[in-house]
Each structure stands twice: as structure tokens, then as C-alpha cells.
Amino acid sequence: MPTDRILSFTVNGEPVRLLVEPAQTLLEVLRGPLRLTGTKHGCDVGDCGACTVLVDGAPRLSCITLAVGCEGARVETIEGVATPAGPDPIQAAFDHHVAAQCGYCTPGFVMTLRHLFAENPTANEAELREALGSNLCRCTGYTKILTAAREAQAIYAGKS
Amino acid sequence: MSDVRHPTLRAQAIWGERRAGGTDVMDRLHHGRIAAPIVDLRDVPGLDGVGPAPGGGLRVGSAVRLAELAADERVRAGWPALADAAGGLANPQIRNVATFGGSLLQRTRCAWFRSPDFRCYKAGGTGCPAAGVDHPWHAPLSTGPCVAPHPSTLALALLAFDAKVEIEPRGLIEVAALYGDGMAAGAEHTVTEEELLVAAILPPPRPGAVSGWFRVASRGRAEWPLVEVILHLAPGFARVAVGGMHSVPARVPELEAALLAGAPLDPVVATLAASAPHASTSTRTKFPQLARAVEIVVARLGGVPAALPAPSFAPPAVPAPATPAPRGRR
Known part of the structure; x- marks a missing residue:
């Protein structure tokens, strides 16, 4: 049975630390335990771009990105784009x-x-x-x- | 749920589904086509980098990203069709993560293989559910029982440039040996679970060589090809590697000979179509597309380079060394 791993990273500037399954995708972690459902689950295979987030400033298809590969990374999602002053x-x-x-x-x-x-x-x-x-x-x-x-x-x- | 290992040594990066950029493995994971543990190559050393190879060639590490390959000035200058193909595949985000080695060793994109509802040769079954279906994605020139075209465009570039690949521990092998003859329907390549694809070695550019890539697809971006060609031409020399038509990356010597002879291509592809093992109403349409694709690349390259005239004088004799080189064991 695969062992869950501890993942530490920042999401929209907030430090996050949680247990993830080894083959869980970044998309699954964002939309599941982190409840950041602004990032959309489209094709699941990297074709459509609906799941695009920024990882260390670069766009990544979160549906084909392993969550454990984001250890220490800076992840930005659509929820972090607008500011209290208004939309981007x-x-x-x-x-x-x-x-x-x-x-x-x-x-x-x-x-x-x-x-x-x-x-x-x-x-x-x-x-x-x-x-x-x-x-x-x-x-x-x-x-x-x-x-x-x-x-x-x-x-x-x-x-x- | 699959386990994922993160080895830090090349010798540990065996036994399992190797994952580099993940653009194939994650697709198969989501379609229930991954049984073995995933071996993530992220931390495995020595697989990255583009650098000189002995004799003036180029060594391309298997973990080099497609976007890096497309942007590399050395590749663009010496092996332009490889750079063009790497920069034209899929979409920018895929190219930012997908690797050279992953492109070479990805599994077939056949919808029947990817569907959990079927169990074809490549999914451990005993038949090909697609074989009786008339579909333009099928490979009419496949000589084996699987009718899916091989998905790797970059393998075509390696064939066109007479490159070799470095497999640990097997050694340096020809691209044709990497893929076999297509008769083994269960696998797309010959790399075993105990082996690791480390790099490709491109020989030095030929004098006067030009090369180019063209893909016939149902949309302009991010689509698998119906037919694609990579041409590598030099005076008296032609390589035509063709995708979408075979179950393994393959050259078409008949087209190469026609280009060198200045002969029309339509009779050549008509002959190929007449003897194609898996020709159907849909796949027959790919043969004229193949001829047009070759013609387009030739036109873009400014024509087939003329063969150099034979020398009109005797080449100078190479002078013997003043002191004979020592012989014997060193």
C-alpha cells in the first residue's frame, strides 16, 4: 500500500502543509483538501488547459503535475489573482x-x-x-x- | 492508487513506469493503464543537457525538455528539422514539461489502447479491437498486428539524421534497433524495465544539408498527425522519415530514391498504397497526403540539393608519414 507523503508548499502566498497520496495530482490537492475549486478539472490528460496554475511563476497543467513534485514550490491559482481593490x-x-x-x-x-x-x-x-x-x-x-x-x-x- | 518512487541514482531508475514530464504517464494513470509503480526520473542525474558529441555531433540528454530542444541554437543550426518538430508538437505547456526521452518512449495514443473498455495487444490482451475499424488515424503500412501509428515525431527526426541512442546498460544502438520491426505488438520500443534511455547522439551535419518537418493534421495546433514527414537532404543524399503510416518510426526508401532521381511522387505512393497491409477507405487518403507533405517540405527547403559534380582531376595522394607510427599493443 503506497504511503502518504507530507507536502509543504505555498498556495497564493499562504504556507500549506498536508498529507498527499504519492500519485495524487496538484489539481486533486487544490480542488480536494484545499477547496480551491476555481482551478477547473477538464480533460485530465493535459489537453485543454482548464487546470492551468502557476508553479514558481510558470504555467503548469495541474492535472498532469504530481503534487509531491511541488514540494517547496510557490503555487498561484485563480483565487490569488484578484486583490481586495478589485479584479485583475x-x-x-x-x-x-x-x-x-x-x-x-x-x-x-x-x-x-x-x-x-x-x-x-x-x-x-x-x-x-x-x-x-x-x-x-x-x-x-x-x-x-x-x-x-x-x-x-x-x-x-x-x-x- | 499507484505508488511513486523518486530514485536519485540511475541504477535505481528501473522496474516500473518511468515518468519524466508525465504527459503520457499521467494520461495512462487517469485511464487505468498504469499497473506498475511509477518511477519518477526527476532526481535522476546525468539525463539532462545538450552538448557536443565526439566527432562534431551533438548529444541530447533524454530529460531535455522539448521547449529547450526547440530553442537550442546548436540544434537549430545543425539539425533544424529536430528543432522545428520539437517546437511544433503539442502545445507550449506540454513542451515546457515533456522530455525528449519521453517523446521517444511514449506509448501509443490509440484510442482503443487508452480506453479502459478494451484490452488490446498493448494492454495485455490478445487482439486488436481497432483492426476491423476504418479510421484515418490507423497506420496502413503497419506490418504487425497493431494498426496504431507510432506516436513519436522526434523518433522520425532521429531516423532522418541517422542518430543513435544510448541505452544503459545496453550501449549505443541504432534508432531502428530501439523500435524493432513492429511485429512485437505488445510494445512500442525495445527498452526493457532493466534499461534506461540516457541520450541520443546526432552525427555531425552533412555539408550542404537541409532538413524540414511537415505535419498533416485536422487542426493547426495540439493535434496528433494523420501523416507527417521529416526530410533530411544533402547533395546525393536523402532521408524521408514518415509518421502516421507505420507502427514503428520508419523511413520510406522508395520516396528517398524518387527524390534523388527527381521522379514524381504520386506513382510511388500509389504503389505503397496498393501493397499496404492495413489499407482501408480512410487510410488510403493518407497516401496522396504523404506525397503532398514531402513536396511541401522540399519546396520550403528550396528543392532537393543538387549532387556535387564528380571531380575532374585525380585527388592528390596522401603523403606517407615520415616516421612510421609504432605498431603493436598500447
């Missing part, structure tokens, strides 16, 4: 352009864009589309998402 510019732009319809894919898109704008604030259209190639949406047809992303990018650029 990406979230606001998605709202403004109705880029979220059913909303299931939205947390993944937001986390992917957070990473892109942090890494490459001047990403051009091709780089934007390439970065979003990891995330699937079956409602919007992507046009509204791209419009929202461009608007959010401009707001991010104005802040920096």
Missing part, C-alpha cells in the same frame, strides 16, 4: 468583452495570460496566440478572448 485587469477585460461564456476555461486562460504578460509584456499577436495555444475554449470562438487579452496587455503595459 485580465479578469476585468474578460468581463468587459464577454470573453467568458460558460466560464469553465476562463481560469486557465487568465493564468496563462498572467504568465505571458509577466514574461513578455510586449508580446505580439503571434506570441499571444502561441501562448494561448495551450488553452481550449468551446464557447467563444476565441475572438473575444483575444480582444480581452489585448486590452489587458495594454493596461498591464500602462502599469509597468
Whole structure:
């Protein structure tokens, strides 16, 4: 019988220490014991990007990431994006352009864009589309998402 | 629930389902296709890095991420089709975690194999539930009982570049020996549970060589190919490795000969289709796609490099050394 392991990491800046099963995924830990259900469970095999979170600043598909592999890591989820002052510019732009319809894919898109704008604030259209190639949406047809992303990018650029 | 081991020595990284980036293993775990303990290669030393190989070639560690491989300037300059393929597979997040070795040794992506409702040869069963199904994903040129195409695009690149792979403790072997002839339906490769894929060795670039990759798929990104080709061309030299058509990564010598002769490709693929062991209505459509894919790569590469003219003078004789080299045991 596999032995549970102790996992220590930070989630949205909060230190967390809990027991996890050896083959449990980061997604299962986030949505299960940590009750952070903003990260969505989509395909379960790394195809759709709905489960995207940031691990040490890089986007990761949490459904194919072993939780035990995140020992000491800094994990950021959609719950950590907004501040008490209001939503992140990406979230606001998605709202403004109705880029979220059913909303299931939205947390993944937001986390992917957070990473892109942090890494490459001047990403051009091709780089934007390439970065979003990891995330699937079956409602919007992507046009509204791209419009929202461009608007959010401009707001991010104005802040920096 | 599977157990997961995290060995810190290469000698311990055996007996179980080896996990590197997890893009195949986690998929199979979620489909109930993992029985053995998972052996996570995360902490195993000596599997990463791209560096020079003796004689001017390149050594690519099995744990190198696809994104690293695609961005490596040495790979881009000397073996561009390998970089293009590594940078064009799957999606950015997969490429950030998936490894070179994982791409080479991943299990088939056949939906029948991945489904817990079937038990095919590769899942320990005794038949192929897909064999009687007319589906364009099947491999018409498979010579064995499994009709699933081999999933590794990077294996095609290794074939096209005449690379070798380093298996511990077996040693340096040809890519063809890594995959066998496809008759063993139960496995995609010949690496046993006691062995570990350590690296691939690419020979030095040929003078005047060009190379390229093209994939025919039902959408532009993050989709498995119907047909794909990797071409490596140099004066008087052609390698055409083809995916989506065979159950093992394979070259198509008939296409190589046609390219060198400047002959049309349609008659070649028509002949291949006529003798294909698993041809069906759907898979026959892949043969013209194969010819077009090769033509597209050739056009992108600026044509087949012309063979060098034969020398019109006798090559100079190599002078004998002034002092004969000592012979005997050293």
C-alpha cells in the first residue's frame, strides 16, 4: 500500500502543509483538501488547459503535475489573482468583452495570460496566440478572448 | 492508487513506469493503464543537457525538455528539422514539461489502447479491437498486428539524421534497433524495465544539408498527425522519415530514391498504397497526403540539393608519414 507523503508548499502566498497520496495530482490537492475549486478539472490528460496554475511563476497543467513534485514550490491559482481593490485587469477585460461564456476555461486562460504578460509584456499577436495555444475554449470562438487579452496587455503595459 | 518512487541514482531508475514530464504517464494513470509503480526520473542525474558529441555531433540528454530542444541554437543550426518538430508538437505547456526521452518512449495514443473498455495487444490482451475499424488515424503500412501509428515525431527526426541512442546498460544502438520491426505488438520500443534511455547522439551535419518537418493534421495546433514527414537532404543524399503510416518510426526508401532521381511522387505512393497491409477507405487518403507533405517540405527547403559534380582531376595522394607510427599493443 503506497504511503502518504507530507507536502509543504505555498498556495497564493499562504504556507500549506498536508498529507498527499504519492500519485495524487496538484489539481486533486487544490480542488480536494484545499477547496480551491476555481482551478477547473477538464480533460485530465493535459489537453485543454482548464487546470492551468502557476508553479514558481510558470504555467503548469495541474492535472498532469504530481503534487509531491511541488514540494517547496510557490503555487498561484485563480483565487490569488484578484486583490481586495478589485479584479485583475485580465479578469476585468474578460468581463468587459464577454470573453467568458460558460466560464469553465476562463481560469486557465487568465493564468496563462498572467504568465505571458509577466514574461513578455510586449508580446505580439503571434506570441499571444502561441501562448494561448495551450488553452481550449468551446464557447467563444476565441475572438473575444483575444480582444480581452489585448486590452489587458495594454493596461498591464500602462502599469509597468 | 499507484505508488511513486523518486530514485536519485540511475541504477535505481528501473522496474516500473518511468515518468519524466508525465504527459503520457499521467494520461495512462487517469485511464487505468498504469499497473506498475511509477518511477519518477526527476532526481535522476546525468539525463539532462545538450552538448557536443565526439566527432562534431551533438548529444541530447533524454530529460531535455522539448521547449529547450526547440530553442537550442546548436540544434537549430545543425539539425533544424529536430528543432522545428520539437517546437511544433503539442502545445507550449506540454513542451515546457515533456522530455525528449519521453517523446521517444511514449506509448501509443490509440484510442482503443487508452480506453479502459478494451484490452488490446498493448494492454495485455490478445487482439486488436481497432483492426476491423476504418479510421484515418490507423497506420496502413503497419506490418504487425497493431494498426496504431507510432506516436513519436522526434523518433522520425532521429531516423532522418541517422542518430543513435544510448541505452544503459545496453550501449549505443541504432534508432531502428530501439523500435524493432513492429511485429512485437505488445510494445512500442525495445527498452526493457532493466534499461534506461540516457541520450541520443546526432552525427555531425552533412555539408550542404537541409532538413524540414511537415505535419498533416485536422487542426493547426495540439493535434496528433494523420501523416507527417521529416526530410533530411544533402547533395546525393536523402532521408524521408514518415509518421502516421507505420507502427514503428520508419523511413520510406522508395520516396528517398524518387527524390534523388527527381521522379514524381504520386506513382510511388500509389504503389505503397496498393501493397499496404492495413489499407482501408480512410487510410488510403493518407497516401496522396504523404506525397503532398514531402513536396511541401522540399519546396520550403528550396528543392532537393543538387549532387556535387564528380571531380575532374585525380585527388592528390596522401603523403606517407615520415616516421612510421609504432605498431603493436598500447
